[in-house]
Amino acid sequence: MSTLVQDPVPVADAPVVPVRTSERLRSWWHLPTALTVLALAALLVFGLGSPAADSTTFRLAAEGDLNPGGIVPGDVAIPARVLAIVLAALCLVIAGVLWWASATVTALGRWRTALVVVFGLLWVIAFLDWAFHGATVDVGAMLQTMMVLAVPLAFGALSGVLSERSGVINIAIEGQLLMGAFGAVLVGSMVGSPWAGLIAAPVMSLLIGVLLALFAVGYRVQQIIVGVVLNVFAIGLTSFFFGTVMKQNPQMFNQPLRLPTLRIPLLADLPVIGRVLFEQNILVYLMWIIVAVLTVALFRTRWGLRVRAVGEHPRAADTVGINVNGTRWGNVLLGSAVAGLGGATLTIGTGVAFGEEMSAGKGYIALAAMILGRYHPVGALAAALLFAFTDALQLRLGTLPTGSGAGIPSQFLLMLPYIVTLFAVAGVVGRVRVPAADGVPYVKQ
Amino acid sequence: MKLELRGITKVFGTFVANDAIDLVVEPGEIHSLLGENGAGKSTLMNVLYGLYRPDGGEILLDDEPVRFSGPGDAMRAGIGMVHQHFMLVPPFTVAENVMLGNEPGTFGFLDLASARRTVRELSARFGFDIDPDAVVEDLPVGAQQRVEIIKALSRQAKVLVLDEPTAVLTPHETDELMGIMRQLRDEGTSIVFITHKLREVKAVADRITVIRRGRIVGTADPSADQTELASLMVGRSVALDLDKAPAAPGEVALEVRGLGVTDADGVVLLDDVDLDVHRGEVLGVAGVQGNGQTELTEALLGLQKGARGSIRLDGAELVGRSTRQILDAGVGFVPEDRTHDALVPDFSVAENLVLDQHHRAPYATGVLLHPEAVRRRATAEVEEFDVRTGSIDDAVSTLSGGNQQKVVMARALGRDLSLFIASQPTRGVDVGSIEFLHRRIVAERDKGTPVIIVSTELDEVIQLSDRIAVMYRGGILGIVPADEDRDVLGLMMAGYTAEAAREAVAAGARTSDTTLADEGDIV
Ligand SMILES: Nc1ncnc2c1ncn2[C@@H]1O[C@H](COP(=O)(O)OP(=O)(O)OP(=O)(O)O)[C@@H](O)[C@H]1O
Ligand SMILES: [Mg+2]
Numbered sequence: 001m002s003t004l005v006q007d008p009v010p011v012a013d014a015p016v017v018p019v020r021t022s023e024r025l026r027s028w029w030h031l032p033t034a035l036t037v038l039a040l041a042a043l044l045v046f047g048l049g050s051p052a053a054d055s056t057t058f059r060l061a062a063e064g065d066l067n068p069g070g071i072v073p074g075d076v077a078i079p080a081r082v083l084a085i086v087l088a089a090l091c092l093v094i095a096g097v098l099w100w101a102s103a104t105v106t107a108l109g110r111w112r113t114a115l116v117v118v119f120g121l122l123w124v125i126a127f128l129d130w131a132f133h134g135a136t137v138d139v140g141a142m143l144q145t146m147m148v149l150a151v152p153l154a155f156g157a158l159s160g161v162l163s164e165r166s167g168v169i170n171i172a173i174e175g176q177l178l179m180g181a182f183g184a185v186l187v188g189s190m191v192g193s194p195w196a197g198l199i200a201a202p203v204m205s206l207l208i209g210v211l212l213a214l215f216a217v218g219y220r221v222q223q224i225i226v227g228v229v230l231n232v233f234a235i236g237l238t239s240f241f242f243g244t245v246m247k248q249n250p251q252m253f254n255q256p257l258r259l260p261t262l263r264i265p266l267l268a269d270l271p272v273i274g275r276v277l278f279e280q281n282i283l284v285y286l287m288w289i290i291v292a293v294l295t296v297a298l299f300r301t302r303w304g305l306r307v308r309a310v311g312e313h314p315r316a317a318d319t320v321g322i323n324v325n326g327t328r329w330g331n332v333l334l335g336s337a338v339a340g341l342g343g344a345t346l347t348i349g350t351g352v353a354f355g356e357e358m359s360a361g362k363g364y365i366a367l368a369a370m371i372l373g374r375y376h377p378v379g380a381l382a383a384a385l386l387f388a389f390t391d392a393l394q395l396r397l398g399t400l401p402t403g404s405g406a407g408i409p410s411q412f413l414l415m416l417p418y419i420v421t422l423f424a425v426a427g428v429v430g431r432v433r434v435p436a437a438d439g440v441p442y443v444k445q
Numbered sequence: 446m447k448l449e450l451r452g453i454t455k456v457f458g459t460f461v462a463n464d465a466i467d468l469v470v471e472p473g474e475i476h477s478l479l480g481e482n483g484a485g486k487s488t489l490m491n492v493l494y495g496l497y498r499p500d501g502g503e504i505l506l507d508d509e510p511v512r513f514s515g516p517g518d519a520m521r522a523g524i525g526m527v528h529q530h531f532m533l534v535p536p537f538t539v540a541e542n543v544m545l546g547n548e549p550g551t552f553g554f555l556d557l558a559s560a561r562r563t564v565r566e567l568s569a570r571f572g573f574d575i576d577p578d579a580v581v582e583d584l585p586v587g588a589q590q591r592v593e594i595i596k597a598l599s600r601q602a603k604v605l606v607l608d609e610p611t612a613v614l615t616p617h618e619t620d621e622l623m624g625i626m627r628q629l630r631d632e633g634t635s636i637v638f639i640t641h642k643l644r645e646v647k648a649v650a651d652r653i654t655v656i657r658r659g660r661i662v663g664t665a666d667p668s669a670d671q672t673e674l675a676s677l678m679v680g681r682s683v684a685l686d687l688d689k690a691p692a693a694p695g696e697v698a699l700e701v702r703g704l705g706v707t708d709a710d711g712v713v714l715l716d717d718v719d720l721d722v723h724r725g726e727v728l729g730v731a732g733v734q735g736n737g738q739t740e741l742t743e744a745l746l747g748l749q750k751g752a753r754g755s756i757r758l759d760g761a762e763l764v765g766r767s768t769r770q771i772l773d774a775g776v777g778f779v780p781e782d783r784t785h786d787a788l789v790p791d792f793s794v795a796e797n798l799v800l801d802q803h804h805r806a807p808y809a810t811g812v813l814l815h816p817e818a819v820r821r822r823a824t825a826e827v828e829e830f831d832v833r834t835g836s837i838d839d840a841v842s843t844l845s846g847g848n849q850q851k852v853v854m855a856r857a858l859g860r861d862l863s864l865f866i867a868s869q870p871t872r873g874v875d876v877g878s879i880e881f882l883h884r885r886i887v888a889e890r891d892k893g894t895p896v897i898i899v900s901t902e903l904d905e906v907i908q909l910s911d912r913i914a915v916m917y918r919g920g921i922l923g924i925v926p927a928d929e930d931r932d933v934l935g936l937m938m939a940g941y942t943a944e945a946a947r948e949a950v951a952a953g954a955r956t957s958d959t960t961l962a963d964e965g966d967i968v
Contacts, residue, residue: 312534313535445496
């Protein structure tokens, strides 16, 4: 018995031990090539495109910040061309590392993602440097604008995550946002307190949630159609009230109310990030809490496991005693309430009165954020922040004084958020895993 | 617990799937349900489990009538079930699937560690080798079957329904499962056991009830011999052994050289495979599941991205061709996982039967489909393969498991082929139809088609093959004649080369597979 090849005991179930090779994947060059091209573009356009004489000012710390000994500098002015070239060079280094790792099949694990993220940050700073040369970038203010724009998108995307994880397509986010915005102002004005509006917003958009669940889950109507119809319904309903009662008596029904800003002492005084994180109204804090709670709930609790099972394989969930349609009803309602909070940020969150169709397509961008975020609460938030950042950038670039900055045409700037959305979604969409039963009603025999 | 079904009737449209069925299962009894494909066994069990609403009759547990509004009620009443079509959530891990609906933990938080422990304990106890953290969709069907069994057993049911739990188990695993069933029976569990493998029935059943076309047609004693049981089941006499003429192999038709497949993480799944298949011969592929059989068949059909090497069929290179081109070259293919890879559940039987040919004459010209031609073909195939369906326009998902398998086989065999590849060709098919399908495969061989058969049933491989290739860790360990000693094959499956295995057997080594083959009387 000395001629054995492998294990001496003939077990029928010997586990298969994977063997590793140094074989490269066919697509090994895709990522490094893309990064190299981007880095070279940064070098040529941002580096050589910035006038050698100009410098870009980044405003970090401000007067009155908690900044002992001035650790964080106030205004930093850097020669625009030098900075862009340095950043582009760093980008090239990262691309080089990835070339090396991909070509030699060195496993980088998490470092790979980290490198790509760092690459993205450096590239964006290089872009800002070029776009704002000769002017000032107020980083804190920019982040603040981003946050204001991101919050409704994030709430909307979370609504989508809740409902689609359980298998109900939620195109009606747009309508839910609109109803939330409407309800917050209407009830807030009638009671005379934005806090009443805060409670009314989720309740109002529950109306859309109930209708969605009733038709999609109860009557098994095609879910995309139901969603679109509900969006049209929400527009019609709110426009009607806006055009009639709200117009006639804005004092009574449509006041620009605003939730108070809750400032967390000390923390809010931190330079750069202090205000954006710790001087916001309650809705922003709620958003952070919901993202955290939902992440834990979806992946660490019994409820989350069941919700995901229902969205992936409802029959299997049924066979272990889970109430499929009950779970779906619950999640659609919960989701629509969350989206209602997003709607509230559009009105009482920013202190403006209700306006016709004021959600302006944000519900659809939220849907894209949900997909880009891979149906994960944290991913959805990150995607919402990304979209909001491009939007904030666009707003800021549009107000640059003539003679400074790269002078990008304003029409192009307006397109920017949508272009980023398009590329971001197209880039990940092949790798996103949609819940298998998303959009498929469950029927019992 | 005592289980009694009284006059259970279930009607689908106008089709009576269960017609006033009475069944009593005593506590501590293994009650075997036999019946041909489409007899109504799974339907009856789904009614018992609360998945289907009965149109008549009642269920009694310990002589108390019970009403189930859904599987949740049935579970709470102590009923557990292994489903013929696995009820597993594909992207979940094994541990998550096992605990679903019955999650350990406090305050609603999952206790994954304890779920993992449960899986490890159960799989150790039952001799299954299952990694609790493996994602179910990455597992071969055999492993999924084991997960489904572990899931049912972890609930400690008092009435346990096993609907074809052994269809894709290896003989060794089947043996372990039967041991567990005996143990549970001795602890007082009532077990309903559905299978098409008669030697298993003979080995464990205490009582046998036979169903045909929705009605009970009789009971049998486990001591009855297999031929008797088989004829009771299908209503005619069945030849259990395949007698086939020796092969008359022609020239080499399929030439595989250096075929390799590596997955996205750089793990080698198929390692430098060389293989020749002659015209008019059946090459069987044996091996423990997960040793590259799936990848081999899929690579042959162009379904594995990034396959390296060369596959020449009648001189033409197939590597780098699209699956459509390979199918058009006359390759008939039966995948191992029919539910996910072979059928479109909501399409009709007729549509599924032309799925691989729908774009060509006579079924289509240009963009136009010819429904008449499709229906004609479907009618003929349904007739020839004895597919039990109400109409060829019924959705294929409404067919019984065995009948779905027949549809897949009929599609693959229903045209002139230059190569036929089948994984688990008779999964879930009744004895009468196995006889037919085996004959049909041999007839295909005798027409001069090269045939490749992959099966977890070593018996099936031995019966059908002219030569047997044993796969181990992604490579072909050796190719031996079909009359090779079973023990040698068993040892080869565990990684011995043919010579080493023969030496070991000569020195007295045996494999666990043999004991089971001795127990049953097939082969
Ligand atoms: N949902 C359904 N709609 C219509 N007909 C159905 C449905 N489910 C099952 N049937 C029919 O009922 C009959 C019995 O099916 P069942 O699955 O119970 O058979 P089975 O005895 O389990 O067969 P097998 O051994 O092949 O698994 C079949 O003819 C099938 O076509
Ligand atoms: Mg069945």
